[in-house]
Amino acid sequence: MTDSPARIPGERAAMIWGVLATILVVAATIGVFLVAPEDADQGVIQRIFYFHVAIAITSLVAFAVSCVAGILYLRTRNDRWDDVGEASIRIGLLMSVLVVITGSIWAKASWGTWWVWSDPRLVTYLIVVLIYAAYFVLRSSAEDDRKMRYSAIYAIAGFASVPLSFYSVRVAESFVHPVVFTGSGANMPDSMLIWFVVSQAAMLALFIALLELDLVGRRSERALRRLALRLENA
Amino acid sequence: MRRRQLTALVRKDLRLELRTRETIVAMVLFAIVMLAILQFGFGTRDDDLTRFTGGLMWVTLAFTAVLGVGRSYVAEREQRVLDGLLVSPVPRVVLLGAKAIAIFLYMTAVEIIVIPLVGIFFVKGPYWDSIGWIAIAALLANLCIALSGTLFSGLALFTRARDLILPVLFLPALVPVVIAGAGATHAVVGGAHDMSEWRGYCLFLAAYAILFALVSIATYDAVFDD
Amino acid sequence: MVTARGLVHAYGERRAVDGVDLDLVPGERVALAGANGAGKSTLLRMLATLIRPKSGDLVVLGHEVPDHARAARTGIGYLAHDPLVYLDLTARQNLELYGDLYGVDGLDERILDLLDQVDLLARAEDTVRTFSRGMAQRLALARMLLHRPRLLLLDEPHASLDARGGALLDDQLEAARHDGRAAVIVTHEVERVARVSDRIVVLRGGRVVLDQRTDGLDPPAVRRLYEEAIA
Numbered sequence: 274m275t276d277s278p279a280r281i282p283g284e285r286a287a288m289i290w291g292v293l294a295t296i297l298v299v300a301a302t303i304g305v306f307l308v309a310p311e312d313a314d315q316g317v318i319q320r321i322f323y324f325h326v327a328i329a330i331t332s333l334v335a336f337a338v339s340c341v342a343g344i345l346y347l348r349t350r351n352d353r354w355d356d357v358g359e360a361s362i363r364i365g366l367l368m369s370v371l372v373v374i375t376g377s378i379w380a381k382a383s384w385g386t387w388w389v390w391s392d393p394r395l396v397t398y399l400i401v402v403l404i405y406a407a408y409f410v411l412r413s414s415a416e417d418d419r420k421m422r423y424s425a426i427y428a429i430a431g432f433a434s435v436p437l438s439f440y441s442v443r444v445a446e447s448f449v450h451p452v453v454f455t456g457s458g459a460n461m462p463d464s465m466l467i468w469f470v471v472s473q474a475a476m477l478a479l480f481i482a483l484l485e486l487d488l489v490g491r492r493s494e495r496a497l498r499r500l501a502l503r504l505e506n507a
Numbered sequence: 508m509r510r511r512q513l514t515a516l517v518r519k520d521l522r523l524e525l526r527t528r529e530t531i532v533a534m535v536l537f538a539i540v541m542l543a544i545l546q547f548g549f550g551t552r553d554d555d556l557t558r559f560t561g562g563l564m565w566v567t568l569a570f571t572a573v574l575g576v577g578r579s580y581v582a583e584r585e586q587r588v589l590d591g592l593l594v595s596p597v598p599r600v601v602l603l604g605a606k607a608i609a610i611f612l613y614m615t616a617v618e619i620i621v622i623p624l625v626g627i628f629f630v631k632g633p634y635w636d637s638i639g640w641i642a643i644a645a646l647l648a649n650l651c652i653a654l655s656g657t658l659f660s661g662l663a664l665f666t667r668a669r670d671l672i673l674p675v676l677f678l679p680a681l682v683p684v685v686i687a688g689a690g691a692t693h694a695v696v697g698g699a700h701d702m703s704e705w706r707g708y709c710l711f712l713a714a715y716a717i718l719f720a721l722v723s724i725a726t727y728d729a730v731f732d733d
Numbered sequence: 734m735v736t737a738r739g740l741v742h743a744y745g746e747r748r749a750v751d752g753v754d755l756d757l758v759p760g761e762r763v764a765l766a767g768a769n770g771a772g773k774s775t776l777l778r779m780l781a782t783l784i785r786p787k788s789g790d791l792v793v794l795g796h797e798v799p800d801h802a803r804a805a806r807t808g809i810g811y812l813a814h815d816p817l818v819y820l821d822l823t824a825r826q827n828l829e830l831y832g833d834l835y836g837v838d839g840l841d842e843r844i845l846d847l848l849d850q851v852d853l854l855a856r857a858e859d860t861v862r863t864f865s866r867g868m869a870q871r872l873a874l875a876r877m878l879l880h881r882p883r884l885l886l887l888d889e890p891h892a893s894l895d896a897r898g899g900a901l902l903d904d905q906l907e908a909a910r911h912d913g914r915a916a917v918i919v920t921h922e923v924e925r926v927a928r929v930s931d932r933i934v935v936l937r938g939g940r941v942v943l944d945q946r947t948d949g950l951d952p953p954a955v956r957r958l959y960e961e962a963i964a
Contacts, residue, residue, distance in 0.1 A: 347729045350785075403679040410675050414666040417745050418787075419733065423662050426726045427676065430658055433722045434680050437715050441683030444690065444711055502746070508836050515833030519822065526821045526860070582819055591817030591876070594781050595834040596806040732799070733784045 281493045287485035294482040297475035301327075304468040312465075318382035323472045325375040328368045329398070331476040333435070335365030336405070338484075340432035343425035355421040358428050359412070360487035364480055366405040372398045393442040400438040404431050512597045516605030521612070523582055531616050534575045538621045541567040542628055556629045561692030564625045565685045568618065568648070572681065575613050576656035577673050579606055580664050593731055603657050603727040611653040618645050630697055637695035640705055644691035647712035651684045654719040661730040687711045734759055734884050734915040735780060739789035742775050749775040751939035752789070757884075759913035762906055764926040764947075766919075766959050767936035773919045774888055776936065780917060781811045781886045794884055807835065810882030812890050816873035820862040824853055824872050827861065828879060835880035847875040852897060867895030874898055878905065885909065885916040891925055903929050923959045927952035935962040 305323045312319035342358035345351075376395045377387050390396060408427055415423050461469070524530055545563050549556060556563065583589040592602060622641060626634040656677060663673040691708035694701040735757040742750040750772040757763060767773050778784045780793060782802040791798040796805040811817075818827040825844060832840040848854045851871040861869055870893045877885070885906075891899050906929040909916055920926040923933070927947060933955055935943035943962035947955050 344725070347726070400679055400682050403682075407675045407679060411662065411666065411672060414668055414672055417743075419665060422729055422732065423666070426658070426662060426729055429726055430655070430680070430719075430722050433718050434683070437680075437683045437718060440714075441686040441711060444687065444707055498746075511833050511836060515830050519819065519826075519830050522826060523819060523821050582821070586818075586820050587815040588817050588819055590783060590811070590813055590815070591831070592834070593783055594806060594809060594811045594817075595831065596803045596836075597834045598803065 281489050281496065283485055283489045283492065287482065287489050290478060290482035290485050294475065294478035297471065297478050301468065301472035301475040304471055309468045310462070310464050315383065318379060321375050321379050321382075323469050324476075325372060325379060327469065327473040327476040328375070329372045329394075330473060331480050332365045332368035332372060332401075334477065335361045335368065335480055336401075336428075336432050336435060339365065339428040343428035343432075346421060346425040350418075352421065355424060356488055356491050357484070358424060360484050360491075362405055362408050362428065362431075363487070364483050366402065366408075368476075368480075369398055369402045369405065373402060393439075396442045397435075397439045400442075401435055404434050404438070407431075509598065509601050512601050513605050513608075516592075516597075516602065517608050520605065520609040524609075524613070529581075530575055530578045531613055533578075534571050534613065534617045535620050537574050538567050538571045538617060539624065541570060542621070542624065546628065555631050557631050557697040558693075560625060560629050560634075560696050561689035563629055564622065564692055565648075565688040567621065567625075568614070568645075568688070569678070569681045569685050571617055571621070572610075572614060572652045572656060573674050573677055575617070576610055576652070576660045576677060577663075577670060579610055579657070579660050584664060589731070599728045599731055600724065603661060603723065603730065606661075607653040607657040607723075610656050611649050614649040614652055615646070618642075618649070632697040634696055637700070640695045641692055644688060644705070644709055644712065647709055647716065648684050648688045650716040651712055651719060652681070654716060654723050655680050658719075658723055658726065658730070661727075683715055684712065687715070734761075734794060735917075736792040737780070737789065738791075740776070740779060740786045740791060741788045742772075742779060742784060743787050748939050750779065750786075750936075753936070753939070753941055755934065755941070755944075757915045757917070759883075759915055760910050761932060762909060762916040762918065762930040764918050764920055764923060764930040764933045764955075765936065766921070766923050766926075766933060768963055771936040771963075772939040773936055775939075777886050777888055777917060777919050780884075781809055782806055783811075807880070808883040810877040810880070810885045812873060812877045812885070812887045814888055814893060816861070816869040816876070818861050818869065818872055818876060821860055823858050823860050824848060824864075824875075825857045827872065828875060831876050831879055837880050843879065844875075847878060851875045851901060865895075866893065867898060870894050871898040871901070874901060883914050885914060887916065887918045889919055889921065891920070891922060906930070923956045924952040927955035933959065935959055937963055 301323065305320050309320065309323070311317065339358045339361040342354045342361060346354035346358060373395065376392070376398065380389045380392060380395065381387050388395075408424065408431060411427055412420055412424055542563065545567065546556070549559060549563075580589070583592070622638070622645060626638070659677040659680065660673060663669040663676060666672045687708040691705050691712070693699065694705040694708065735755060737753060737755040740750055740753040740755075741748060753772075753776060765773050765777065775784070779786055779791065782793065782798050782805055785799040793805040794808040796802070798805055819830075822830070825848070828844045828847065829840065832844065837843055845854065848857050851874055853868065853872060853875070856864070856868070861872065864872065874894070887902075890902055894902060906916055906918075910931070916930075918926050918930060927933070927950070931948045932946050933943065934941060943958065945958065947958075950958070
């Protein structure tokens with residue numbers, strides 16, 4: 274595989290997921306803004322919810338992936354799992370920032386202020402952003418095996434902190450966040466639900482595509498470094 | 508065997524602390540300064556800070572915890588003893604568990620001074636009759652601080668700029684503890700007596716401790732596994 | 734006592750130990766020599782289970798490392814550059830701590846006996862902070878011997894031990910030959926160590942370039958061997 278650097282494993286998968294993600298994102302954008310019915314109470318701003326919630330759920334998926342990757346890294350000490358963990362957290366962190374931004378826009382439209390401390394999920398996501406931003410601070414201050422081991426441990430502890438942050442903020446504050454899903458199911462008409470499902474699928478596909486791309490990038494970088502090393506030795 | 512190792516390690520930390528008196532004294536002084544700073548920061552507009560008591564107390568204790576936890580491996584690091592412990596057949600869980608016990612005891616010692624001080628400084632109205640409830644919440648919070656603090660200080664130990672890394676790692680994880688500690692304190696201070704709220708926050712602290720105990724068991728072995 | 738096959742340890746891209754094979758039988762005392770950065774200390778720390786091999790197989794005292802490192806640790810005595818004792822504890826308190834960590838039986842007598850051997854009995858209740866470097870290292874010697882280890886791993890012991898400590902260590906190494914313990918002695922002073930070892934292993938760039946019995950050779954001859962190997 275090193276002899277034909279034109280073919281990096283996972284390249285094809287990344288391409289397929291990339292195409293799929295593009296199609297789904299385009300479909301979701303069209304559906305959300307042009308097809309889905311306008312919300313009776315909130316008007317046009319409600320349309321942000323399709324992305325806001327889908328991105329939020331996807332970021333949690335990303336953090337869950339990083340936690341599992343962390344456990345697998347500690348078990349196997351295989352650099353691969355460190356790659357998966359870091360790439361997942363990078364994407365998850367980016368998405369969490371988007372959640373905070375879209376949530377803030379929504380808050381401005383609904384309540385007239387950019388930031389509402391009494392909105393538990395928005396505050397939770399701020400904490401989540403801080404937790405996972407610290408992951409990169411930790412990474413940048415250690416090297417090699419230690420860096421990977423610390424990252425794995427922190428990814429596990431960080432993922433434990435997410436539900437804790439969520440519940441601590443919820444215990445603390447009255448519940449003002451719009452409730453979209455209840456215990457009995459989705460609290461919206463089917464014409465909205467279908468576009469939510471599409472945008473959720475789009476975000477998940479986007480996550481997988483970005484993850485695959487990131488991993489392909491790392492593999493090609495390694496192959497390149499090996500090649501350089503071999504040329505040096507020759 | 509494990510108990511003998513655990514006792515020996517905790518006794519060692521307490522002996523060192525009794526001999527040098529470095530950590531607890533510094534923590535208490537820091538906490539008092541912090542309370543004074545908070546008073547000057549908030550109190551200029553409002554003489555009665557009773558309704559902020561829980562917040563003042565737990566912000567102070569959280570930062571004091573960061574200070575104390577940051578010193579938790581200072582003897583091992585500065586005197587380079589850690590290899591001696593690591594080459595001995597002590598399970599890493601025991602090694603870090605002993606450190607967690609030490610942190611728990613330090614925090615408790617600091618709170619014995621700080622929690623009454625908060626009452627004297629800030630509370631107008633009933634405080635002392637609910638000090639027992641505050642103490643229970645504080646002990647639960649100390650458990651959370653000890654378990655997560657041990658993990659994060661172990662991670663920060665061999666990083667560059669570890670004094671900077673520790674607060675960056677530790678404080679976000681402490682946010683839930685501050686929220687719950689402050690909430691539980693508010694529920695019982697200054698004439699308030701909302702026991703269901705107090706119970707809710709204490710249960711949350713217990714859940715935090717259990718979750719981090721699980722994380723600890725899963726990861727302590729790997730912290731020093733070079 | 735030790736079986737190592739293809740041990741590798743890397744710091745980033747740089748391989749500090751690069752495919753080392755090593756076998757140690759009871760009673761064998763190996764001088765591990767090489768220039769600075771040749772990988773001696775890294776190899777010793779791997780044998781001591783302080784760092785895990787990046788690849789290769791390592792069995793120490795019959796236990797696979799790192800999976801069963803804790804079982805191996807009970808029989809390892811490790812002497813480092815640093816004495817690995819707490820400066821603010823007394824000599825006795827330090828040995829008590831380690832005795833408890835190793836689960837030593839009859840600890841009080843054992844501590845008195847060892848403090849006597851290393852000539853620190855009169856200073857048993859003083860903190861290590863008041864000790865000279867040589868005294869602290871003698872305490873480290875007592876710490877290493879406390880749990881009666883079967884494999885001694887010594888990192889340039891003669892550099893930091895005083896004359897008295899050095900003589901004590903030499904006695905131990907001499908005794909090891911007869912009672913079936915084994916020792917690995919990392920050293921710069923090949924001649925000095927040749928007197929108490931019966932085999933030399935020389936590392937260069939993380940690889941073994943010389944591995945030879947030295948029973949019949951006098952120390953200067955061993956040094957000439959070493960110098961040829963690293964030239």
